[in-house]
Amino acid sequence: MPNQTQLNLSDVKAALSFIGRGNDKPGTEVLPLLTGLAARTIASDKTLRGRVAQSRFTEILLRTLTTRFVVQNRAVDEQQVARMISSATRFQHLSIKDQTHYIPVHLESVPSDETIELGPVTFHPLAAFATTDRAPKKDVAAWIGQADLIAEITVPACEPVMSRRRAEQAVARARDMIRLLSAEASLMPVSPDAAHSLPSWTMVTGAVPAGLLEQAGSSLRCLVEPDAVWPLAERFLDAVGWYAMAAREPAEAAAITLWVNALERLTMTRDHERITDCVARRTALLVMRADEALGYEAGRTMADNLYMVRCGLVHGALRPFDASLPGERIEAERITRMSLLGSLAFFGEVGLLSTRTTIKKLEDAYDAMEKRLQSR
Numbered sequence: 001m002p003n004q005t006q007l008n009l010s011d012v013k014a015a016l017s018f019i020g021r022g023n024d025k026p027g028t029e030v031l032p033l034l035t036g037l038a039a040r041t042i043a044s045d046k047t048l049r050g051r052v053a054q055s056r057f058t059e060i061l062l063r064t065l066t067t068r069f070v071v072q073n074r075a076v077d078e079q080q081v082a083r084m085i086s087s088a089t090r091f092q093h094l095s096i097k098d099q100t101h102y103i104p105v106h107l108e109s110v111p112s113d114e115t116i117e118l119g120p121v122t123f124h125p126l127a128a129f130a131t132t133d134r135a136p137k138k139d140v141a142a143w144i145g146q147a148d149l150i151a152e153i154t155v156p157a158c159e160p161v162m163s164r165r166r167a168e169q170a171v172a173r174a175r176d177m178i179r180l181l182s183a184e185a186s187l188m189p190v191s192p193d194a195a196h197s198l199p200s201w202t203m204v205t206g207a208v209p210a211g212l213l214e215q216a217g218s219s220l221r222c223l224v225e226p227d228a229v230w231p232l233a234e235r236f237l238d239a240v241g242w243y244a245m246a247a248r249e250p251a252e253a254a255a256i257t258l259w260v261n262a263l264e265r266l267t268m269t270r271d272h273e274r275i276t277d278c279v280a281r282r283t284a285l286l287v288m289r290a291d292e293a294l295g296y297e298a299g300r301t302m303a304d305n306l307y308m309v310r311c312g313l314v315h316g317a318l319r320p321f322d323a324s325l326p327g328e329r330i331e332a333e334r335i336t337r338m339s340l341l342g343s344l345a346f347f348g349e350v351g352l353l354s355t356r357t358t359i360k361k362l363e364d365a366y367d368a369m370e371k372r373l374q375s376r
Helices: 004-019 028-044 054-071 078-093 137-143 160-185 201-207 210-219 231-248 252-267 275-290 296-315 325-350 359-374
Strands: 097-105 116-118 121-125 149-158
Touching (some): 004 028, 160 201, 160 210, 210 231, 231 252, 231 325, 252 296, 275 325, 296 325, 325 359
Antiparallel strands (some): 097 149
16 A cells, blocks of 8 residues: 555646646646645644645645646656645745634524623624724625624634634534523523513523533634644534524424434444434433433433434424424424533533543443443
């Protein structure tokens, strides 16, 4: 099997054979031939990994290749290819920098009159933000009428395309998290003279334990910081994304299916022969972490019922417009929300903000939690 150096040389030769000697404008049709080289280089270089977009680095490789082997007519060998890659890497480093992004957003789940801080993301009311020195004047006029809040986020040490991508992903998951947390806050009693039906951010922060709120915000750093490769934080945020996708889905059948996807992302650690049993058991454990008074058996009953409804929908035993689905939707949202909040506490103990938390470690932690329950 060829090693990386040999693969790199082979990719360069393939690109050059397509370009043809003397052609100094090869065109974008050559780029696919260099994607493997770009991916291998980024993966093996920690100064690039997670900091550059592969598409942009591929373009730099093409320009560097054309200069070295077409214009300068250098020998095509392993040494020259290594120098070409080194040159492309140095050029890419010039664009890696910290960058602050301002992204216009609309939040459906809380009013837009408060500043919201959630980990690395801060949401500013548009009217207030427009008067600050940070507001990019050329954009403010375009934002009016399209957004009521501006998300501010600083992404460290990335090239511009990757920086923007990370910023948008973090803001999207922060919005989803606010939807999750506001749903929990909506269960609190609201005074009769409340000015609006949506829970304020102050109410949200009062409804969720401070430690969980801090962990939720900190988990967003894995989307922002290239060195924060945190498997459990990514797993949690993926599940939050499924939760919010379901919450926005008008069709009950589709929403229920999406909420089960969230539960599977939280609980599945490998290919189990009895997936339904595994997810239901672990979901009940997470529900119990969120509300110990509810108890494991009640959580297990809720999880089993949800899976039965989902299986009926997926396999055709239950109509997608069945009259029971609006009620099942309410229960599906409830158990998924509770599981997500329970997972924050559980994942925090296992290693939410750690690069060393393996799937095996998570599985062992689930097994240990079950054994402790059985020993009571």
